Structure formats: structure tokens, C-alpha cells
Amino acid sequence: MLSEEERKEIEAECALYEHRRPATSEALKIVQRHRGWVSDEAVKDVAEILGASADEVESVATFYTLIFRQKVGRHVILICDSVSCYIMGYETLKEHLGRVLGIELGQTTSDGRFTLLPNACLGVCEQAPAMMIDEDVHGHLTPEKIPDILSRYA
């Protein structure tokens, strides 16, 4: 069940549109902001609020890679694998991150702290190679900088 606060925020989004269904993506973002990810249960709840079917909400939810339909860690690392970052050392960085965290792309650390995901361009080619943790972009990365950055995310 969605919380009263989530429902209120979704209703506020709905008020901006002529129909309720265009608020689908925003509603999913609201749920994810509160819970870190969107469960099957939450998809059904959002559908009910919007007068949509679960299938219709799922179509939107699964279209966007940054709507997480599986449980993720407390912090999500999006490592950029676009052309610029690839040239500037994405692969070394990815292997290093994987070694430090003990996981591969698409996995979550056993303590539930980090999930490591690839991302096709963070839009900061001038800082390549780059990654994003939660809302923060980290550029000009080298393996040496990694431990310090990670330590900021409990």
C-alpha cells in the first residue's frame, strides 16, 4: 500500500493534466523516490490511483531504465558506458569498481549498500570517464579516486 504522502504527491501531479494517465511516469518517480524502487504491488497501486490497468502502468515503468522494477541497494551507481567514457577508460573503471564492490553490472552488494548499473551517457563527456551515484555526478574518474568517493555513501 502506498503511503498517504505518496498518494498526495501523485494526486498533485494528476491535477496538472487533463487526464490522469499522463501522470504515470511522474507517479512512478514519486514511488521510487520514497521506496528506492517500484514493486509489483506499487505498480498495481499506481494503476488504481490513475484509473489505469497494471499492464498500462507496467508498459511505462519498463520503458524507462531508471525506473527500477527490482530492489536496488541504498545507493545506485550509474557508470557511463557511452563513447566518450569508453575512450577515456570506462572498462578499467568498471573492472575496478566491480572488484572493490565485489559485484558485476546489474548486481547489488551483499550488504545492500550499492547497486551497479551501466548508463548510456550521463551528458558529461567533458568529465569522462564519469559515473553518477544517486543524484551526484562524479567525473574525471580514476581507480584511485574510487574508495574516497564510495566512502561518502553509507
Next chain:
Amino acid sequence: MAVLYVDNQPHEIRPHEVGKNLLKVCLGLGFNIPYFCWHPAFQSVGACRQCAIKLFKDEHDTKGKIVMSCMVSAKDGMRISIDDPEAIEFRARVIEWLMLNHPHDCPVCDEGGECHLQDMTVMTGHTYRRNRFAKRSFRNQDMGPLVAHEMNRCIQCYRCARFYRHSAGGRDFGVMGWHDRVFFGRFEDGVLQSEFAGNLVEVCPTGVFTDKTQARHFTRKWDLQTAPSVCVHCGLGCNTIPGERYGSLRRIRNRYNHRVNGYFLCDRGRYGYEFVNSPHRIRQPLLRENQAALRPISAQAAITHLGNLLHSGRAIGIGSPRASLETNYALAKLVGAENFYHGMPTKHLRIVRAMLDVLKRGPAPSASLHDMEKCNTIFMMGEDIHNVGPLMVLSLRQAVLQKPIAEAAKLHISDFEDAVIREAIQQEKGPFFTGVPGFTKLDDQVTQAYRGAPHDIARLGFAVAHMIDPAAPAVEDLPVERVQFAQRIAKALQDKKPLIVAGYNCGSESIVRASANVAWALRKKGFAAHLAYTVPECNSMGTALMDGGEIDDAVQAIASNGIDTLIVAESNLYRQLSLSGFDTILRRIKHLVVLDCLPNETTAWAELVLPAATFAEGSGTLVNNECRAQRFYQVFSPAGDVRESWKWLSAAMVASGRAQSEPWPDLDAVLAALARDIPVFAKVPGITPPSSFRLMGMPVPRESHRFSGRTAIDADQTIHERPPEPDADTPLRHSMEGYPLQPPASLLGRYWAPGWNSDHALNKFQQEIDGPLREDAPGVRLVEPSGGQPSAEALNIEYLGLVPPAFQRRAEEWLVIPAYHIFGSDELSMHSPGIAELAAKPYLQLNQADADSLGATPGQLMTMTVESAVCTFPLKVGPGLPDGVVAIPFGLPGLPGVALPAWGKIRPAQPGEPTGVRQA
């Protein structure tokens, strides 16, 4: 005539094809252009990139540019190339890329051999796979008993999602994911909720969606014996292609009739066929002697026995709206017209006759399903259309888009640009008003609905008619909010193409009369109103066009006049009569003779049972809801003594001494007699060619030229090749041999053309794409308004009166109304396992306030006494039902035919009271 230059050759195209998309125009000219996402019923989106061709500016342009033919309008003088090397190369690359993840599992795929993807792959010359990488794979979903899902075969053409959501209005299926993990399916496993889900099997160009019922007795397309047929599971008369092998019916596919069902069927029509294969089928005549059990006897002994019964004593006959015209006519001739009664509930007969009266008097004609699609304003009275005339839903869904599409046209959007049109019109819909006794699945299309009891719906209709033309009878004491609603409807209906929908759902003749007044008032004002009626059975209109008594009169005659023999043709009296009426017949009649295909409550009491052919095993004529007579042909010769009922009755004529020789030795003879005796059927023989019809001296084969095993099919029993089963009734043959080319449309039992093995071969059989078939024969309409459709000034309309009083709820009694179910209310399809699995379970339904007033909760057993029946069923709470009204499902197995609406009493069931129906 306009000219289109294709590869420098001029081709004439019809003026109205200018502005249509090039793919459609070129296919119509006979060219082969591969395509996936385009479908004539849902137009172009330009998604698959497969139909690429070259477009040239003028005759001097040698370079040209690649365009998607489905997205470009044809223009006079336009120059295109299909065979341009770059276009060929482009199409080959596209299909290679679409095929990257395809599993190439054709030998184990049910679509193999009739697969559009196979055809297109061969057409583009993609014969060698170069991709060495792993293919993506999916977990398939369980989508219920009718449709199988194998997502790995998907090429992402999006047709399934477009059909399911846009055409059929389903909301529990769609497209998930992105990139190379696009998935077409449901949020979670479960039965597809749309009544039209079975069309995915034909809409999908490959084997993602296949027929789950066919999989249990799978046969390739070319091994099936097929013939043109008509669906028997509701009154709309959709055209079908049943396929048989080894004596069992394997599947039903859509048969295109541009006036009726176009490209689609409902799931009851597609999957109801398995009753033909039921292990309970009656395959031999059965006789009961000295109150013993029914025992098989020979056909000759049965005919002799029936002859003896008819020879002595008085006999009457009860026909059936699910039997052919020929059978009903033969029975009426055998017992005499004055002794012939209609085998449908009296209420149904009166409603259908009221409809016929309205359609005969005119001036508003009945609309075909195709006509309905083009209407732009709808007023529907009393119908839960998903459950009483399912395919009409697809037409109504098109009709509500007509006004928004006309608006979109003002933005210079071509009429084939589906995605652009949908973007432009968003959720706009044309005016669609309903008066219904509860919520329906079509409510999301409706502008405004009134929910009331049948009488109040009729009163709303009468009021609308009066507001359009004050000469129509007025309605007294209508509440002010309903007056306003009626005014709104009356205003909206005064448009170019209004459609008035009514039918039998509420069991109300008043609604039919009201619908007539509305349509006639509109005609008088100069608006081209059409009427669309639903009818209960596949031949309700046809039998109602014949003279005959009501079934309750038959009970009266039996109760009072000492009638010895009752012959019942393909009708289960238990479903047509109240329990007491049924009981009267069983107690009073000495000899009960029943012709039917499956055992039921009536055959259980019969003295003589004769095995009747189903639609697939016999030939005959049915008249649909718009009074269109259509022929269905025998698909295969049945095992045992099964034959058409009219053949049994014809033989009985001789055995009883009522004729010297069989009056109707074949179908043509019975049709000729029918046309001679009953003038309204004069055109019925001519709707298909006579049995003597030949093409280049040859009959038309029911088996394809690739039919396998002809010489070996009986090898386990005999080394001799079985001779073809004889067929004296039709120009068709149970054989591979015969006329090898395109027969006339009325004899067309399969679509195949070189290079086109799938249903898409239909392209090659249409005069123009999405138009009539070649040598079209869409059936013959038997009833048109008398005196044609005169101009508004020349009209002299006598409006129908008898405005019913407003519904008053009673203190101790409830108005019981029928609730029809697409899966459950039809008698024969309930013998098909897939349909039976999805069928509704019996219930009593009240609205919340009424349930509260009885202190009852959902699921609690309630007992209702109505007429002579006591029913104990669980309570369902249904929103939208009017106060004081209770709904019970109609026609579920075991439920007797109570004439609804009727007044009944309800109370909570006592402990230990058994569920079910019993006599009071």
C-alpha cells in the same frame, strides 16, 4: 482513372485510391511488397520498415529515394519502383535484422506453413543467417485456455498490442520493456480478459500467439479439409472457415465478408467449435421402448418408427432458432404449418417479431456490422453488447472514432496514418449514449449512460423520439434529469449518420418499439438513421420470418388437445420453457421425438432421438440479425448416422405416408420448395451456386492441393484409397481434386496464393484491398423497408405507441432480469472445454443498497422464487443495477428458461438448502 508508374510501367488505379497508401494500392494491383506492421484494419504506423520502395520525383529522376510504401499517399502520375536494387537490398537488410532473435523453430511452431513471417522472409530472399551471437529469450506467459504464448518468435511489429488495445479495447495486455527486450504480454500470468483475444492468433504475423485448442489436435493448414461456413454461436452471422482432419474439427478461422465480420471473430465464435468433437455426441438413432433406457437402432428402423408415429395420432413440431432454415421448413412441412411452433422462449419470439415488423415497415433499415463502423452518433438501448452480440463491439468502437477522425482530417492527416490520427484525437470520442440496466464493458466509450430498469430505458427512448419529432408519442412524468438527458441525446442524434442499437438483452418489446420511434423520427427529419438489433441465436430472424406458433401455445395445445407426438428439431425445451411448462410436456405427450447433436434435458426424456448434423457436418442457410441470409457448407462427412435434420424429416415424409417419394432429395430441392412456399425466402436459393455448378467442368475441392496422406490416410485399416465422401448438396467435393484456381467468393474455403501461405493471402482474393471479394457474395438481405427509403417529405410514419409505465420497485418482490454471458449463455459452445472453463458460474446479482437491505453479503447463498422455479445461488453485488432489480445469468447449463423479466421473491438460503434450481 489515375495512373501510377511502377517500375516504369503505367498502372491504372481507381480515383478513390488516390490518397491511399502506396502499400495498399500496390498490393491491390497484385504486386508483392513485404510488410509486417501494416494491417488493413488498423492501417499504417511505419514501424517495421519492411515495405520500403523507391519513390521518384519525375521521369527524369534516376536516383529516387527510399520511402516506406505504407506511409506515402498514392498520387496520379507518381513514379515508384519496387524492384529497384537499393530497395531490394534495404528490405533484405531489414528482414535480416528483424530475424536476429527469431528462433527458426518452424517445424515445431503451430504457425509453420501459414506464417506471414515465413512468407515475407522468402519473399525478400533472406535465406542465410549470418548473426553468430546469442538470441534473447523470454519466459512465456500462461494466458488462459484459448491462446498460447511463445514470445521468442516475436519480431516486434506491434500489431498485437494495436489490435488488443485500439481495436478491441483490452487493457490487460500490452508492450513492456525496450530495446531488444520488448515484450508483448501481460503484467502477470492470467487469462486474457478481452473477448476478442483469439484474433491475436491471426493478427500476429508469426507464431507468438497460437490457438491453444488447436494445439491439442494439431493439423497443418494444408492438411485441413475446409469449407465456407457461418458461425452459429450468436445472431451476428460472422463468416468462418472451419477446418477438419481425421473426422474431428480442428479449428475455426475468420472468413472475410466485408459487409459482416471483416477480419475478426469473437472468442466464442473462434473457440466454441469443440462441441462438434464432444465425446457425448449423438451419433446413432436411439429408441426407448417400455420406459427402458435409450438404445441404438438403425437409421431405417428409426425412420420407420417415426413414420408409424406420424401415421397414427396427431403430431406437432417445435423448430429451433439454432437450426437452419431448411430444417425448420422441413419440420413445418412434415407436421403442417398450423402445427409448427417456434423453439425459442415466447418472449424472444415476440421481441424478434417486433424487430422484423419495424424493419419491414421502415423507413430505417438495419445496419450491417460494416455499416455500423461508418455511423458517427450512437444511441444504444438496453444492450450489454459484449455478451449478446460480441463482434458488434468492434464496429461500435470504430463508430465512436468517426467524428474525431473527421476532425483530424481537417489537419490534413491522411486517413491511413494510424499513429498520427491517434495522437491528434487523443481521447476524443464521438457521441455515444446508452441506457442499460447496469455497468457494461463498453462504458469507457460512452459519453453518458443512464442505468435503469427495462421499462425506464424504453421510456427514455420514447422521450428521445418525441423530442426529435413531437408527432411521436410523448412520455408522461419523466423526471427532470432524464428529460434533460433525452434532450441531449435527441440533439446529438440529429447528425449525418446516427445509429440506434437495441436488442433482446432486457427482454423488452417496449425497447424495440422505442428504438423504432427514434430511428423513424430521425428519418423524418432527414437524418440517415440505421437500426442495429441483436438477436439471441444464429437463425432467430430466419425462423421468425416463418409462420408458426409461440412455444407457450404448443404447451397449451399439448395440455388440452390430446396431442400424441411432439417432434423437436434441435431445440432444448428445458431452456425455452418454464419448469412447469416443461413438466407439462413430459407428462402429457405420448411420443417425444428429438433431433439434436448433443444430449440435453429434452433428449433425456425422448422416445426417439435422431442424430442431427452440426454446422460443420451439414449444409444449410442462416439469417443473421440484419436479416442477411448466408449459406454454410458441410466441412466433412460425419461418422455414424449423423445427418442434417431436414434429411431425417424428408425421409419421415415418405415413411409416414405423407409423401410418395422424398420431397427434398438434396439441398437445392429443399431450397426451391422453401422459396416457392414462403415468398420472403425467394432469394435464398440464389445466394450460392446450385450443386450442379462447375468451373471448367470441375467442382470445388475442400482439400488443398498440398493435402497429405490421401492414399495412406486409412493405411492402418485398408490398403485401398478411400473414395471421396459423396456430396449431392453442394458444388464442393470432399477431395483434393477439382477446380484449382480461385472459386467465387461464396465457395471460397481457404486463402492461399503462390508465396502467400498465411491468412494474408486474402490480399489476392479482394477486388481491392479492404474491399469486397472477387465475385463477391456477401449473402442476401431478406428484409428491407417496404417502399424503399423515401425522402423525408414523402414519409408518412405511424409511430409505435404503448409507452410503458415507469418502473416501480415492489416491497416484497424483485424484478428479475437476465444477464447474458459471452461464455456460458450459448448452449452449444458450453460443450467446448475452453469456453466452459471461462464460463460464468450461476449467481444472483443485486446492487449494494439492495443487498444491504436484505442483510446479505457477497458470496452468501440466496434463494429466489420466480415463476415455478426456486433458485439457490451465491450473491454477487453488482454496481449500476437499478434498485429493486435482480439479475441472474441466462442460459447456463442446468438453468431452465424462465421468461424474464419477471417478478420474484428473494430470501437468504436456509442452512442446508442446496445450490441449483428446483421446482416450487
